[in-house]
Structures are given as C-alpha cells and as structure tokens.
Amino acid sequence: MTLHSLFAVGAVFAIGLQIQWDDGDSGHRTSGSPFRLHNFDAPETWRAECPEERTAGYRAKALAETITEGRRVRETRYWYKDRFGRRVVDLSVDGQDLASELEKAGAGKKYDHDANEPPPDWCALQSR
Numbered sequence: 001m002t003l004h005s006l007f008a009v010g011a012v013f014a015i016g017l018q019i020q021w022d023d024g025d026s027g028h029r030t031s032g033s034p035f036r037l038h039n040f041d042a043p044e045t046w047r048a049e050c051p052e053e054r055t056a057g058y059r060a061k062a063l064a065e066t067i068t069e070g071r072r073v074r075e076t077r078y079w080y081k082d083r084f085g086r087r088v089v090d091l092s093v094d095g096q097d098l099a100s101e102l103e104k105a106g107a108g109k110k111y112d113h114d115a116n117e118p119p120p121d122w123c124a125l126q127s128r
Helices: 051-068 098-104 122-126
Strands: 006-009 012-016 019-021 026-029 034-037 072-081 087-093
Touching: 019 051, 034 098, 051 098, 051 122, 087 098
Parallel strands: 012 072, 034 087
Antiparallel strands: 006 012, 019 026, 026 034, 072 087
C-alpha cells in the first residue's frame, strides 16, 4: 500500500475512493463530485419528514462512515446522473456490495427505484 492509496473521508479513512457521507445513501467524493447509491434508500438527514426520520438518518450516516472506515471502497458500476446531477452508482467495500452491507446493518433498505417502486416511508417505519 502506498501513501497515495489512503484518503481522508471526513473524520474517517478509507482505502480507494475519497468520499464524505451526507447521509446513509449519498455523499460526495472529496473532489466535489456528488453520488447516490443505486436502488438503496436511507432516512434523510436534511429533508426529513419527521424528527424520527432525521434521527434515523444520522444513525444511517454514522453506520455508512463506520462500514467504510479503513476499508477498500470502489465504484463498481455507474448507472446514470439523477435529477440533482449526482452520479448514481454501485459501490463495494472490501469486494462486498456496500448497499447490501448497509441494509444488513440497518442503515436503509434496497428498493427498485428504476421500476418506480416508492422508497420506504421512514416516518411510518420509525413509529412502529
């Protein structure tokens, strides 16, 4: 491993991509390029529809940071740019699909955005 393969990610370090998480399903490369995980949704931190969603969103962001800290993060597929100009991508962490790892950790849920499946209603899920 060379010095050039270690990159700061906010307060954490990752090997590979330079990223900073905005919430549990999107972030920015430290170069400024925004991204969103393909067919994965996590609770919102900024545009949350209820206080419970915002709290869950910060928990999801912390899980994304924890899961990627010190691990090899790579973009495995670029799908398209979304309506906000973000790259919609698949990422892997140490060779494992990141969205699957995040879902297992309880940071969000996979859903079929491309087939117009609605994302989870985080406020309804949090009130259970």
